[in-house]
Amino acid sequence: IRQDFNATFQQVAADFRAMVKVLFDGGDADLSLTDPENPDQTGIEITVRLPGKRRQALSLLSGGEKALVALALLFALLSARATPLCLLDEADAMLDETNIGRFCKLLREYGRDTQFLVITHNRGTMEMADALFGVSMAEEGVSQVLSLHLEELREELLAPAG
Amino acid sequence: IRQDFNATFQQVAADFRAMVKVLFDGGDADLSLTDPENPDQTGIEITVRLPGKRRQALSLLSGGEKALVALALLFALLSARATPLCLLDEADAMLDETNIGRFCKLLREYGRDTQFLVITHNRGTMEMADALFGVSMAEEGVSQVLSLHLEELREELLAPAG
Amino acid sequence: MYLTQLEIHGFKTFPTRTKLAFPQGIAAIVGPNGSGKSNLADAIRWALGEQSMLALRGRKSEDVVFAGTPRRARGSMTEVALTFDNEDGTFPLELAEISIARRAYRSGENEYLLNGNRVRLRDIQQLLADAGIGQGMMIGQGLVDQVLAQRPEDRRILLEEAA
Amino acid sequence: MYLTQLEIHGFKTFPTRTKLAFPQGIAAIVGPNGSGKSNLADAIRWALGEQSMLALRGRKSEDVVFAGTPRRARGSMTEVALTFDNEDGTFPLELAEISIARRAYRSGENEYLLNGNRVRLRDIQQLLADAGIGQGMMIGQGLVDQVLAQRPEDRRILLEEAA
Numbered sequence: 001i002r003q004d005f006n007a008t009f010q011q012v013a014a015d016f017r018a019m020v021k022v023l024f025d026g027g028d029a030d031l032s033l034t035d036p037e038n039p040d041q042t043g044i045e046i047t048v049r050l051p052g053k054r055r056q057a058l059s060l061l062s063g064g065e066k067a068l069v070a071l072a073l074l075f076a077l078l079s080a081r082a083t084p085l086c087l088l089d090e091a092d093a094m095l096d097e098t099n100i101g102r103f104c105k106l107l108r109e110y111g112r113d114t115q116f117l118v119i120t121h122n123r124g125t126m127e128m129a130d131a132l133f134g135v136s137m138a139e140e141g142v143s144q145v146l147s148l149h150l151e152e153l154r155e156e157l158l159a160p161a162g
Numbered sequence: 163i164r165q166d167f168n169a170t171f172q173q174v175a176a177d178f179r180a181m182v183k184v185l186f187d188g189g190d191a192d193l194s195l196t197d198p199e200n201p202d203q204t205g206i207e208i209t210v211r212l213p214g215k216r217r218q219a220l221s222l223l224s225g226g227e228k229a230l231v232a233l234a235l236l237f238a239l240l241s242a243r244a245t246p247l248c249l250l251d252e253a254d255a256m257l258d259e260t261n262i263g264r265f266c267k268l269l270r271e272y273g274r275d276t277q278f279l280v281i282t283h284n285r286g287t288m289e290m291a292d293a294l295f296g297v298s299m300a301e302e303g304v305s306q307v308l309s310l311h312l313e314e315l316r317e318e319l320l321a322p323a324g
Numbered sequence: 325m326y327l328t329q330l331e332i333h334g335f336k337t338f339p340t341r342t343k344l345a346f347p348q349g350i351a352a353i354v355g356p357n358g359s360g361k362s363n364l365a366d367a368i369r370w371a372l373g374e375q376s377m378l379a380l381r382g383r384k385s386e387d388v389v390f391a392g393t394p395r396r397a398r399g400s401m402t403e404v405a406l407t408f409d410n411e412d413g414t415f416p417l418e419l420a421e422i423s424i425a426r427r428a429y430r431s432g433e434n435e436y437l438l439n440g441n442r443v444r445l446r447d448i449q450q451l452l453a454d455a456g457i458g459q460g461m462m463i464g465q466g467l468v469d470q471v472l473a474q475r476p477e478d479r480r481i482l483l484e485e486a487a
Numbered sequence: 488m489y490l491t492q493l494e495i496h497g498f499k500t501f502p503t504r505t506k507l508a509f510p511q512g513i514a515a516i517v518g519p520n521g522s523g524k525s526n527l528a529d530a531i532r533w534a535l536g537e538q539s540m541l542a543l544r545g546r547k548s549e550d551v552v553f554a555g556t557p558r559r560a561r562g563s564m565t566e567v568a569l570t571f572d573n574e575d576g577t578f579p580l581e582l583a584e585i586s587i588a589r590r591a592y593r594s595g596e597n598e599y600l601l602n603g604n605r606v607r608l609r610d611i612q613q614l615l616a617d618a619g620i621g622q623g624m625m626i627g628q629g630l631v632d633q634v635l636a637q638r639p640e641d642r643r644i645l646l647e648e649a650a
């Protein structure tokens with residue numbers, strides 16, 4: 001069992017480093033075990049050094065940078081084991097246009113092995129999806145869901161919606 | 163001193179209720195003191211009932227609804243005392259198009275007595291502002307700031323930016 | 325293996341029976357603030373056995389039952405059903421289609437169903453673990469806090485699910 | 488009364504002297520992720536006397552000094568200066584223009600200046616309190632946590648600033 005954990009950990013750490021390079025166009029990252037001898041109790045430390053910057057505490061990173069680091073870890077975990085289903089609720093909320101493009105490209109790539117359901121307010125993400133569901137409240141306090149096409153959605157968004 | 167606090171509190175509570183009605187097109191809200199006899203130690207409870215919904219714990223509200231409630235409280239505090247300077251760092255991040263419109267309308271209104279500096283990724287908010295500053299990193303790790311006009315910004319956003 | 329259908333009834337802001345049919349690809353859920361998008365995600369996580377009411381933004385079990393509006397009485401129960409295509413045998417069951425459902429009553433009881441039969445929560449949990457589906461990949465509306473800001477010990481759980 | 492100018496030197500990602508001239512109206516700050524927008528806001532809050540490094544996303548005082556890049560050596564000090572138009576006398580001083588500045592050295596010392604003269608932190612704090620400027624209205628990149636998710640006791644402080 002410990003072999004499994006350590007082997008998985010090494011793979012995820014390697015994928016995490018690679019994923020940070022992809023999402024930030026460079027830079028470096030590490031996952032390390034706080035207690036390698038005790039896989040049942042160990043914690044996992046995350047350190048990141050972004051291009052052109054010194055290695056710094058995660059706290060000093062920007063809102064969008066932290067979101068990208070979190071996504072890098074998620075995609076690294078998916079590289080180790082492609083879970084069939086993944087829900088992402090506004091994971092792109094903090095990202096600028098360029099980073100949303102990177103996020104969408106990764107979803108298409110990992111989407112071959114994992115079914116993604118993404119909640120979003122971003123049009124780039126909507127355009128990337130295969131199917132679109134619009135949730136609305138025609139009656140106060142009561143949700144309804146419609147299967148939408150992108151052209152319908154643009155009208156919906158432009159209309160004075162609730 | 164206690165008179166001041168209680169008088170202020172009553173006013174902010176009334177403004178908060180009014181502001182929630184403005185931001186949600188209805189509904190009700192309350193601020194209440196947990197310990198009215200001890201203004202130096204009292205806490206402040208917040209309860210909200212949105213249109214068409216039952217009074218519920220703040221936790222059950224949506225991301226955008228919580229942001230609007232927070233903004234309602236901030237604008238209520240500004241109604242009680244118009245602080246000269248207010249910084250808002252991506253306060254609109256969770257809001258949909260309609261709510262950003264409401265947010266911008268309130269900023270213009272309160273902007274007569276308060277100087278707002280808003281950090282944003284949203285074009286509606288950018289269009290509402292009187293002045294626009296673009297922050298970028300031509301050299302890695304080094305910020306530079308340019309005073310921009312909206313037409314310049316659209317090109318900037320469309321170009322493959324960092 | 326993929327989720328083909330979600331059926332929600334009486335869950336949060338879905339008092340009436342609502343069906344969504346999912347493609348094999350990527351689905352995006354959109355709509356105004358407060359319309360019910362995260363509630364939809366909560367329904368999926370709840371049907372997959374989520375035990376933490378905090379993770380579903382509530383405090384007690386009945387918080388997920390439709391609370392009522394001025395026009396509609398509150399609900400007395402809720403049911404959410406997930407249907408999966410299992411042609412590739414990811415679920416270790418000899419069935420091409422698998423359905424997992426959960427019911428809760430305002431009194432607090434929870435029931436779990438597999439292909440229409442009452443089972444125990446741990447049966448659902450075992451089945452999902454075998455299929456590699458875990459709550460670790462259900463990311464709520466606070467990505468950074470959920471994935472990064474955890475204590476180092478909690479991060480290990482994310483990794484164990486990937487092992 | 489309004490902020491007319493911000494001058495940043497050696498603060499976080501601003502190693503060289505940077506000046507911003509503000510209008511009397513609403514200013515929007517835009518740019519890509521990680522470009523330095525929140526760092527700009529941090530500089531303003533820091534110059535206004537913010538004592539909590541946590542509020543500025545750091546741990547120790549030197550975390551706001553430019554940390555260096557492969558191409559540039561790290562800084563040994565930082566200074567941020569704010570210039571205010573005081574024609575309406577909001578600041579209780581007989582001056583049409585007021586400048587508040589703060590310096591910090593990598594060694595950890597902090598200095599506070601009012602119109603070029605060394606003063607104590609509490610002098611700056613008193614002046615800002617008289618003018619009605621408070622950290623309560625400096626909202627960082629986590630609106631809901633900062634304004635709503637506080638414990639009931641912390642909310643009172645917001646109210647006291649408005650009194």
Ligand SMILES: Nc1ncnc2c1ncn2[C@@H]1O[C@H](COP(=O)(O)OP(=O)(O)OP(=O)(O)O)[C@@H](O)[C@H]1O
Pocket residue numbers: 135212215218222223224225226227256335336337355356357358359360361362363364387388389390391392465
């Ligand atoms: N048990 C319940 N009964 C009725 N309404 C509920 C219940 N639980 C939550 N709600 C309501 O659901 C609404 C939140 O819905 P949800 O979180 O799905 O919105 P959302 O579409 O994700 O919005 P956003 O884009 O702002 O995140 C709140 O207004 C809340 O009052």
Ligand SMILES: Nc1ncnc2c1ncn2[C@@H]1O[C@H](COP(=O)(O)OP(=O)(O)OP(=O)(O)O)[C@@H](O)[C@H]1O
Pocket residue numbers: 050053056060061062063064065094297303498499500518519520521522523524525526527550551552553554555628
């Ligand atoms: N003392 C310092 N020296 C050098 N760089 C620093 C220092 N402190 C923080 N940084 C860097 O500043 C960057 C964050 O900048 P900032 O938070 O201003 O971005 P932002 O423009 O607000 O982005 P976002 O839109 O994602 O919120 C991080 O990459 C961090 O490494």
Ligand SMILES: [Mg+2]
Pocket residue numbers: 089224225226361362363465
């Ligand atoms: Mg939501």
Ligand SMILES: [Mg+2]
Pocket residue numbers: 062063064251524525526628
């Ligand atoms: Mg920022």
